[in-house]
Amino acid sequence: MKNQQKLFAFLTLMICFFSATAQKGIRGLVDAEVAFANFTESSNIKDGFLKYMDTAGVIFNQGRAMNAHTVYTKQKAGPAILSWAPNFAVVSAGGDMGVTTGPYLIRPKALTDTPAARGYFSSIWQMNSQGEWKNLADLGIASATADLPVREINEISLSAQKPKEVSFPAIQLMDSLLNQAIAGKNSEQWKGLLTRDSRLNLDQLHPLTGEKAITAALLNAPDQLQLRFLNGGLSAAKDFAYTYGMVTNGNRKENYLRAWIYQKKEWKLVLQTLKW
16 A cells, blocks of 8 residues: 555656656747737737746836836726737747747737737747746737748757857847947948847837848938847756847837757847837
């Protein structure tokens, strides 16, 4: 009897262990985003964000990075229906941090309503100590081209590498140098950061992919643009990082959100969401 109890306890422990670790990797990342979307669409925006945002997770408004739980706890649940789906996802080699992006639609009250707003979201995810994926940062842009359903998801899983010793202050410096380059329209400073998979979600435009398209868009930035780093984070494998900050365009204040990956012994900018 005691042996059976020990066996049962062992099996229970193994089930808990695999339940906590089975979600790692690109599949777990994408599934978390889809679950977030499905729950929010069937429930409401407030409950969805309170359930899936990390307790330290941030959303953005007019240059500010605000704690999502603080914001949504104070709000009343409304009738608007938010629908979205990922079409691009990248996960760290450790399988516990990544980014997703894709189209979203907002309808006034019912799924049959004509969308009142549409655009593209960008979300940074991290698996917590309980084995749950939680959203660390979420920023959206408006775009008339956004539509659902998504036909295909472009997925990238970073291969295990041994990046040179890197700390988050080094990522912060890299981010700040990019801010200076964008403000000064110095394309030579950012071209080396872009790959054919790099994406730019720029407010009011269709998402752009690749160095040529992204460079052309950034060279059209407002002349008085200023960008300032606020915060971010680094994966345990030190091959994935995210940064976010404030964008000032005259009297207008907005935000940016970036995802960085370590590939072929270099840091690359895989996704940038920018509002000005």
